[in-house]
Amino acid sequence: MRMERFLAKQVQQSLEIPLYWRVPRVEARNFIDLYEMDPTRNPTLLKLAKLDYNLVQSVYQQELKKLARWWRDLGFKENLVFARDRLMENFLWAMGIVDEPHLSKCRVGLTKFVCILTAIDDIYDVYGSLSELECFTNAVKRWDIEAIKDLPLYMKVCYLAMLNFGNDLIYDVLKTHGLDVSPFIKKEWIYTNCGGILGKCMHFSWWSCRNCPRLHLRPRSLHNEKLPSMMSLKLMAWMFPPSLRKSGYTPTVEEYLENACISVGGHAGIVHACILGLDHSITKSSLDCFNHGAKLIHWSSLVTRLSDDFGTSKDESKRGDVAKAVQCYMVEKGISEEEAINHTKELISQSWKMMNKEIFSKNNSLPNSLVRMCVNMARTAQCIFQHGDGIGTSIGVTRDRLASLIVEPVPIKG
Numbered sequence: 001m002r003m004e005r006f007l008a009k010q011v012q013q014s015l016e017i018p019l020y021w022r023v024p025r026v027e028a029r030n031f032i033d034l035y036e037m038d039p040t041r042n043p044t045l046l047k048l049a050k051l052d053y054n055l056v057q058s059v060y061q062q063e064l065k066k067l068a069r070w071w072r073d074l075g076f077k078e079n080l081v082f083a084r085d086r087l088m089e090n091f092l093w094a095m096g097i098v099d100e101p102h103l104s105k106c107r108v109g110l111t112k113f114v115c116i117l118t119a120i121d122d123i124y125d126v127y128g129s130l131s132e133l134e135c136f137t138n139a140v141k142r143w144d145i146e147a148i149k150d151l152p153l154y155m156k157v158c159y160l161a162m163l164n165f166g167n168d169l170i171y172d173v174l175k176t177h178g179l180d181v182s183p184f185i186k187k188e189w190i191y192t193n194c195g196g197i198l199g200k201c202m203h204f205s206w207w208s209c210r211n212c213p214r215l216h217l218r219p220r221s222l223h224n225e226k227l228p229s230m231m232s233l234k235l236m237a238w239m240f241p242p243s244l245r246k247s248g249y250t251p252t253v254e255e256y257l258e259n260a261c262i263s264v265g266g267h268a269g270i271v272h273a274c275i276l277g278l279d280h281s282i283t284k285s286s287l288d289c290f291n292h293g294a295k296l297i298h299w300s301s302l303v304t305r306l307s308d309d310f311g312t313s314k315d316e317s318k319r320g321d322v323a324k325a326v327q328c329y330m331v332e333k334g335i336s337e338e339e340a341i342n343h344t345k346e347l348i349s350q351s352w353k354m355m356n357k358e359i360f361s362k363n364n365s366l367p368n369s370l371v372r373m374c375v376n377m378a379r380t381a382q383c384i385f386q387h388g389d390g391i392g393t394s395i396g397v398t399r400d401r402l403a404s405l406i407v408e409p410v411p412i413k414g
Contacts, residue, residue, distance in 0.1 A: 006037040016386075021352065023096050023376070023383045028053060029404050047412060054409040059101045061406065063108050064091060070112065076119055079157040083122040088402050089384075090114040095405070096380025097273055097373050106276035109169065113272045116162050117192075117265055123158065143186050162189060173275060177282050181275055184287065188268035250331040257302065260325070264308060266301025266377060273373050286367060293366045296358040296374050302351045303378035306344055307385045352378070 013030065032049055035041050064087075071087050094110035124133060136155050139147035145163060148156045166189060170182045261267070271290055278286055290297075309324040325347070329340035355378065358364065359371055384398065 006034060006039075009034055009037070017382065021379055021382055023099075023379045025056075025095065025099050025405055026383055026401060029410070032410055050410040050412050054412075056099075056101045057406065057409055059104060060091075060095060060107075063104055063111075064088070064406065067091065067108060067111055071115065074115075074161055075157055076115075076161070079154050080119055080122070082127045083119040086118065087111075087115065088406070089398070090118060092384065092398075092402060092405070093269075093380055094273075096383065097269070097376045098277055099376070103277055106273060109276040110269070110273050112165055113269065116158070116165055117268070119158050120162065121265075123155065128155070140190055143190070169272070169275065173282060179282060179284060179287070181287065184271055184275065184290065188271050192262065192265045192268040250328055252332050253325065253328045256325060256328045260305040260309075261298055261301040264301055264305040266304050267297050269377065270297050270300070270370070270373055274367075274370055277369055277373070278367070289367055289370050293358075293370050293374070296355060296366065296371070299351045299355040299358065300374040300378045303348055303355070304381035306348050306351070307378075307381040310341075310344070310385055348382075 019027070028049075032046070032053060035046055035049070067087060076083055077085060091107075091111045093114050094107045098106050098110060123136065128136065132152060132155065135150045136159065139151060139155075139159055140162070143163070143166075145160070148159055151159060166185045170180070170185055173179055173181045274289070275282065306325055309326065325344045326337065326340045329335065329343050330337060333340070333343075335343075355375065359366075359375075383401075386397070
């Protein structure tokens with residue numbers, strides 16, 4: 001009977017999500033519980049697995065103590081009260097992408113990156129007026145402390161946090177390796193967060209105007225209105241008249257996906273993770289991997305974006321957010337929601353196949369660390385959003401996973 005229960009649990013997990021798509025640390029914890037039910041288990045091996053898991057967990061706990069002090073001193077809670085306070089969940093992103101205990105510096109740095117990126121995303125999503133966002137965009141493009149004079153207080157705090165984090169990383173690599181990574185760091189912050197938001201918005205608006213004569217840009221007199229934006233698509237949506245937003249112009253799937261991989265911040269995350277993770281072996285030639293691995297990063301980012309959509313689309317659509325992949329499929333193809341969901345799931349599956357194609361290509365010369373990070377980013381996204389919005393609401397499965405991964409050690413008997 002115990003054997004049947006052991007096998008049934010494995011089958012259930014396999015049917016939910018393939019083994020290759022699972023986050024290694026989550027799977028390690030699950031398998032310890034499963035293996036303990038196996039009547040043929042090796043007690044010594046099981047005890048070693050538990051000790052290893054608890055030791056690595058203690059490393060994560062020490063990292064979180066440092067991050068908690070940094071987060072408190074950052075001042076976001078007081079000055080960006082609208083922004084999500086999700087240090088633990090952001091650490092989960094970093095831990096999922098880079099789980100090796102010896103890469104502590106990379107994990108801490110990546111968590112800081114995600115925290116600042118999340119705050120900037122919330123500025124564009126729920127708080128900033130268009131005129132303020134234009135000023136913030138220009139400030140990031142300048143990458144200069146003098147640019148803060150044109151920003152409101154809450155943006156100054158966020159801008160300086162971003163600038164200090166980026167410059168500290170640039171200085172650290174320059175001091176240790178004699179390499180200037182400033183072009184890579186600046187490019188990712190500019191392009192992912194701000195640079196190209198207005199540009200892509202205007203391009204998208206022009207395309208829409210050309211194809212739909214009813215569309216026209218909002219007059220500048222209305223630019224002081226608050227806007228929720230999901231990077232370029234949301235900003236574009238709020239530049240159109242309210243009547244049009246209510247009528248709901250929905251982009252095609254191709255248009256949506258073109259923006260999706262950028263707005264999710266996957267490329268920026270991988271670049272920062274690699275620079276932080278290659279701390280002891282970073283060279284000028286190793287930085288070329290960001291160009292050679294562009295396709296791999298793209299497919300990983302697409303899995304991340306679509307997984308995010310599955311977890312957040314229902315709540316965001318209720319508050320009038322722009323259409324996500326499922327809604328775009330429904331409108332463009334004239335199909336039901338169930339059919340659109342199946343299409344999107346198939347797209348995720350296809351993206352995984354394209355990732356594997358890049359990884360196992362004969363011409364692949366990418367560093368193993370880059371490959372692991374790309375695969376793990378896609379895995380982490382599916383883990384976080386598998387049962388809903390694992391970032392916006394830390395309840396249910398997300399809360400339990402955070403507890404088992406970071407807070408609660410595995411009990412060891414004897």
